[in-house]
Amino acid sequence: MQNKTLHFTKMHGCGNDYIYFNCFEERVENPEELSIRLSDRHFGVGGDGIVLICPSKTADARMRMFNADGSEGKMCGNATRCIGKYLYERGGVRKDVITLETLSGIKTLRLTVEDGVVSSVQVDMGAPVLEPALIPVKLPGERAVNATALLAGETRTFSCVSMGNPHCVLFTTGVAGLDLERIGPGYENDPLFPERVNTEFVEVLDPHTLRMRVWERGSGETLACGTGACASAVAAVLAGHCPLNEDITLKLRGGDLVIRYTGETVLMSGGATFVFDGVVQV
Structure with a gap:
């Protein structure tokens, strides 16, 4: 069977690095296995996991993130900032306030943009759960x-x-x-x-x-x-x-x-x- 080719972007927030796939354009199958394989820093791309930037019915985009062991996480703060930058600069979402659907709810991202480049992102992470x-x-x-x-x-x-x-x-x-x-x-x-x-x-x-x-x-x-x-x-x-x-x-x-x-x-x-x-x- 012929191999399928996927395009990806490597990004990091404070060194927390993930491999990002634009699922508006790419179809990623079996992300659990793919995260294990690609996260390996010797035999893969190298990273803390993979992140899928997906269409959403309730927000500008939806995030799915998978850890290096293949387990799916509900939320990653550093990844949300990277997605905000990606959507603005490459995804055609030219807004300084972006909404992102995650497994822990919809997050609001406020972008600081200088000369068309996102220099920083503030994320409203919501209320902490203490119970x-x-x-x-x-x-x-x-x-x-x-x-x-x-x-x-x-x-x-x-x-x-x-x-x-x-x-x-x-x-x-x-x-x-x-x-x-x-x-x-x-x-x-x-x-x-x-x-x-x-x-x-x-x-x-x-x-x-x-x-x-x-x-x-x-x-x-x-x-x-x-x-x-x-x-x-x-x-x-x-x-x-x-x-x-x-x-x-x-x-x-x-x-x-x-x-x-x-x-x-x-x-x-x-x-x-x-x-x-x-x-x-x-």
């Missing part, structure tokens, strides 16, 4: 903020937030020196989290600045995680580390994101970058 049963995490009560429980084999204090996907936020010191390859899987697959979890290791530098590293379910450590940055900012506000309704800079391995938790919604601002275009046979 343990809805995150989900197997903890009692109405919130899991500064909760203490057995986690990854030790008694730890942490906060849990969903931004369309589950996050476990741990405030600690010496974040740069953590061996995430060793400790990350223990958090991701802990029985507390029935759908696995993204884990953020966060160091408070000052009331408006956090340093964060992330172990993402299905992908391992990535250079950035937009929903993780949002979850970390929310947890920092609720734990009293940072002020409500003020900009908080999240310093990630791949760059900085600016997050504001208003008490009702979470606003995420940052850049998006084209890396290269390519063709792959599937």
Whole structure:
């Protein structure tokens, strides 16, 4: 059987890199298997997964994203910004406010455009989910903020937030020196989290600045995680580390994101970058 050719675009947001397919023009079959194959950084294109930019009946476009292990994610903050840039510059959606359908609801993207080029995107990520049963995490009560429980084999204090996907936020010191390859899987697959979890290791530098590293379910450590940055900012506000309704800079391995938790919604601002275009046979 003759191979099918697909065109793709490699993009990243703060180093969180995905392989994007324009499904207004391309038909991608078996995206789970394709993500596993193409994400491999030695035998594939290389990336944290693939993202499909699809038609939508309720928004300007619809996003489907698949992690490097083939699992489908509900939401990716960095990918939403990249899609905003793609739609404006290449997709013919010449609006500075774009709506994007995701598995965690419709997101509103506000674009900053300079000379026809999108320089940054602010995404209204919606309200954080704090109720343990809805995150989900197997903890009692109405919130899991500064909760203490057995986690990854030790008694730890942490906060849990969903931004369309589950996050476990741990405030600690010496974040740069953590061996995430060793400790990350223990958090991701802990029985507390029935759908696995993204884990953020966060160091408070000052009331408006956090340093964060992330172990993402299905992908391992990535250079950035937009929903993780949002979850970390929310947890920092609720734990009293940072002020409500003020900009908080999240310093990630791949760059900085600016997050504001208003008490009702979470606003995420940052850049998006084209890396290269390519063709792959599937």
